[in-house]
Amino acid sequence: MKKTMLALCAVLAAFVLVACDSSKPYEPPKPTMPSNVPAKPRLNKADDVVVALAKEGIECEVLRRRNSGLDCAAETDGGKVELEISVFSKQMRKYLADSIASRLEPPHPQTLVAAGNWYIWVRGAARVPSAAPGIAKALNAVVLTPKGPKTPKYPLPEIPGKPLYKNVDDLADALDKSVGCTKRETTAVGTLKCLTGEPGMKHCATLALHKTDAQRDAVLREGIKYRGVPAKLVTAGNWTINLCDRTIGSLVARDLGGVVVAYDGR
CATH class of the missing domain: 3.30.200 (Phosphorylase Kinase; domain 1)
Known part of the structure; x- marks a missing residue:
């Protein structure tokens, strides 16, 4: 009887240990440095x-x-x-x-x-x-480069080859004649930001020129790829305009001879 009790105690102790161990919260493995990253150069600032x-x-x-x-x-x-x-x-x-x-x-x-x-x-x-x-x-x-599945290559409409612009200010002038382009500000990366719309109903717009069709298309796909973030751009030739006011896309496309590229984020 004594041996039986000892055996039962041993089993019970093992069960308690397993139960206690299984109650620990799961901790995912810590990320490791990508193996292709060189150890040097190390920099101070x-x-x-x-x-x-x-x-x-x-x-x-x-x-x-x-x-x-x-x-x-x-x-x-x-x-x-x-x-x-x-x-x-x-x-x-x-x-x-x-x-x-x-x-x-x-x-x-x-x-x-x-x-x-x-x-x-x-x-x-x-x-x-x-x-x-x-x-x-x-x-x-x-x-x-990013992990996981590749970003879907959202289909783009047929994009007209013209008009072309020599500089982003000329594109801003064309937009200004259509829906306005005031309070212009050129960014460090060469894009231009301005405000469209009537006084009291101003909205932002980001204008950019691109050296190749491939670069232009990459920017368009980058602009429309995010779920839950509705986007509307107008494009043609070597330029894109990303509109914060998504109700004026068709008007801008008509006036500037471009097409609308949009994604509703659903």
Whole structure:
């Protein structure tokens, strides 16, 4: 009887241990650094990245500074892009892999250039496909592309080859004659922002010119790909206009000789 009780106690103890172990919350595996990211160069601050780019002939104008880095505007062979540079100190380096992993995940994945203890988010990589590879080569780094399923290539309408514009201000003048384009502001990456509509009913618009049809189409697909974010753009030739007021797309398309590219986000 004593042996039976001892056996039952042993079984009960094992059951309790298993039960206690199974009650622990599930912890997903921690992200690891992508294996192709080189261990060097390691840099002390984001300004070191700007200096390294300048040595390779890529000037990057500082736009704003953050605790972990800075944002700057660079002009590459393909066009202008904005770079968000993040450098991780020795104390913060343990978070580097987590941060990179989060930026590569859907629904809003980013294109990164990374090495050592830093990475760069290349804003506008879809618009200027050669930018990220060129920056990676200049810095002895690698390009990290988004994970998961590829973004659906939303079908585009047949886009007229004309009209063409030599500069974005001429496009803004054409828009102004249609629905207005006031309080114009040229951004660091070469696009132009202005306000459309009547006084008291102003809406924003973003105007851009593109060197190739492929770059133009990439920008269109980038503009309409997000679920839950309705978008309406007008395009033709070498230009796109992203309208915040989605009720005027057809009017702008008629007046400027373009077509509407839209997605309702459902």
